[in-house]
Amino acid sequence: MSSIKPLAALLLLGAVGLQGCASQRSEESLEQAAASFQQVKNDSSVLRSAPRDVIRAGESLGRAERLSSYWGSGADVRHYAYLSQRYSEIAREHTNLVLNQERQAKLELERQRLQLALREAKLASVQQQGKWLEAQIVSLATMQSDRGLVMTLGDVLFDTGRADLKNAANRTVLKLVQFLQLNPKRTVRIEGYTDSTGAPEDNLRLSRDRAQSVADTLIDLGVDEKRIQVEGYGDQYPVEANASERGRAQNRRVEIVFSDDQGRLGAER
Amino acid sequence: MRTRPLFAALAVMALAGCAADPAPHEQLRLSEQALEQAKAVGATDEVAELKLAEAKLARARVNMASESFRDARVRAEQAELDARLAEARVLTAKSEEQIKVLQARVDRLHKQLGEQQ
Numbered sequence: 566m567s568s569i570k571p572l573a574a575l576l577l578l579g580a581v582g583l584q585g586c587a588s589q590r591s592e593e594s595l596e597q598a599a600a601s602f603q604q605v606k607n608d609s610s611v612l613r614s615a616p617r618d619v620i621r622a623g624e625s626l627g628r629a630e631r632l633s634s635y636w637g638s639g640a641d642v643r644h645y646a647y648l649s650q651r652y653s654e655i656a657r658e659h660t661n662l663v664l665n666q667e668r669q670a671k672l673e674l675e676r677q678r679l680q681l682a683l684r685e686a687k688l689a690s691v692q693q694q695g696k697w698l699e700a701q702i703v704s705l706a707t708m709q710s711d712r713g714l715v716m717t718l719g720d721v722l723f724d725t726g727r728a729d730l731k732n733a734a735n736r737t738v739l740k741l742v743q744f745l746q747l748n749p750k751r752t753v754r755i756e757g758y759t760d761s762t763g764a765p766e767d768n769l770r771l772s773r774d775r776a777q778s779v780a781d782t783l784i785d786l787g788v789d790e791k792r793i794q795v796e797g798y799g800d801q802y803p804v805e806a807n808a809s810e811r812g813r814a815q816n817r818r819v820e821i822v823f824s825d826d827q828g829r830l831g832a833e834r
Numbered sequence: 835m836r837t838r839p840l841f842a843a844l845a846v847m848a849l850a851g852c853a854a855d856p857a858p859h860e861q862l863r864l865s866e867q868a869l870e871q872a873k874a875v876g877a878t879d880e881v882a883e884l885k886l887a888e889a890k891l892a893r894a895r896v897n898m899a900s901e902s903f904r905d906a907r908v909r910a911e912q913a914e915l916d917a918r919l920a921e922a923r924v925l926t927a928k929s930e931e932q933i934k935v936l937q938a939r940v941d942r943l944h945k946q947l948g949e950q951q
Contacts, residue, residue: 644908651915658922665929672936679943686947732949785943 591642592603598646601653614663615656622652687735713831719819728774742786754794754822760798760813858907865910867915877920887916
């Protein structure tokens with residue numbers, strides 16, 4: 566008996582010690598959960614966006630606190646503290662989402678306002694330019710080819726080596742937007758081409774950038790981006806021999822391929 | 835003789851333990867649903883909370899098989915909230931991405947309008 570007693574005492578001490586450690590851990594998780602709950606509870610936008618999650622965080626925390634007064638309930642305390650912590654985090658995350666959605670709605674309104682303003686500004690500038698520019702600058706050829714309806718934007722609408730569309734393209738672009746608004750099912754593929762001067766990879770990039778720049782302008786003016794595909798073909802598929810300056814100028818172009826009225830586009834090249 | 839009441843008490847406690855923890859089928863269903871939902875909005879293993887949820891649900895299923903219903907319930911409850919947090923995080927991240935795109939659009943429009951004048 567005398568040898569067993571110290572052992573039992575040791576075991577008892579060990580058990581109490583373990584319990585002590587465990588209750589310290591419970592204490593910590595309880596404190597953390599309480600701190601998180603305080604934060605969401607005192608945040609008016611959280612209360613507005615995720616009231617139910619806040620209430621649940623509070624309920625779980627209350628449960629953890631009640632349990633913490635019982636001996637040997639450490640695991641339960643930690644469990645409910647964990648749940649409370651999670652509810653607080655979910656509440657915070659839901660709030661972020663709601664705030665983002667509100668910001669998105671505002672941005673969307675601003676975008677529409679700016680699109681309208683841009684359309685008006687372009688119209689005004691077209692009226693100023695007068696008609697002679699169109700004939701001179703825009704090579705606007707629309708034809709029914711085996712690729713469907715194709716419209717060509719000439720080289721003069723871009724500065725050499727640059728991808729930005731010049732203001733001289735406004736009239737054409739506005740016509741294009743108007744056409745797409747009148748034909749909501751039609752989609753377009755915007756294809757960029759260059760002449761054979763320069764490195765092929767530079768040409769490929771430039772052709773793609775120019776096509777993208779036309780696409781961006783259409784999107785800015787309110788055309789849904791889902792209706793627009795963008796391709797760059799570099800110096801492939803020339804329409805004229807690259808031997809003369811005139812031929813090269815003809816090869817530098819952006820072509821807009823229209824789908825049929827059901828939105829079916831011809832195959833890519 | 836002194837030990838008998840202790841045994842009795844232990845037995846009662848053990849029984850009470852069993853009685854208080856029926857098989858948490860409903861909770862497991864809820865947790866599975868929450869996980870499905872999180873995956874449906876695009877949560878992957880790269881979201882830490884989703885990984886946690888999956889691990890806990892798997893352990894809860896093991897606990898169910900060995901009839902440790904209390905452990906099963908605890909893990910399943912935690913897995914449910916882990917999954918819901920994962921879902922919320924993914925949705926927020928997505929909305930942030932959308933805001934970025936929209937903001938870039940608006941910036942571009944401002945720039946174009948500036949050039950136009």
